[in-house]
Amino acid sequence: MRPAPTAGVLHELVLPWYAEQQRDLPWRRPDRSPWGVLVSEVMLQQTPVARVLPVWERWMELWPAPADLAAASPGDAVREWGRLGYPRRALRLHAAATAIRDLHGGAVPDAEETLRTLPGVGDYTAAAVAAFAFGRRATVVDTNVRRVHARAVTGAALPAPSLTRAEVALATSLLPDDDAEAAVWHVAVMELGALVCTARAPRCGACPVATVCAWRLAGSPAHDGPPRRGQRWEGTDRQCRGRMVQLLREAPGPVEGERLRAVWPDEAQRDRCLDALVADGLVEPLEGDRYRLPV
């Protein structure tokens, strides 16, 4: 087994590649705000770039600052979320905007620890905003970073099912000493994972790290860990909830309970989902068996 490539070697290979190959994404442009970065990071959670782009642009027009979103209704946030999926993210972004306005003087916090207190902001998003919006030396570990490190350094086809301390330690150890390089390092690795070192069919022929990649040098062994459990969809509560929220999103005003219940055949499941949506704050019940997005 060959030794894993050193941090220095990886930097020399990945950073020039990123300088050439990086995509021109609006939340990476010099004129974007920390708020724009935060919104992009939440939208990009489990959601492809191509689907996020138009919604992000629209949000920036409607709500260019946290206070603008905070002044809107949570239902507006859910409506403008469109079909990005996981609409609770829209709700949490609205709550985060309110917290930023009320607790942080209207400015997105620049400290990871403070960011982490915002609704919908976990370890990844806090580190990403600190690093990308404020140039902080944060350790950003997302699914792309984990996969690139698993292959190039550890020699495994795929990372473990859940993030380990060893992975975080590895990511931290690979952060360049130079601040300017560190500022682009994580996003460069993420870009490599998104464009080249992909989960299904990695394009090793186009990879700047291929010559030193531990996984390649080991003969690209197949994934030997536990099989990854795919989430079912047909007949799930999520499908039922999705239909109800879609109906409310596209309706001009309140919707009759009868119409809402018509989207799902199973009475017990339908009622359970509607109750859960109300409990989650995604749906607001009105007098007379009517419902709407929260105001």
Added chain:
DNA sequence: GAACCGTGGTC
């Protein structure tokens, strides 16, 4: 830690 939370594209 496992389960849950949407949606649509891909091979």
Added chain:
DNA sequence: TGACCAAGGTT
């Protein structure tokens, strides 16, 4: 064709 996957977070 359908399982897998996409810049995770919360409970």
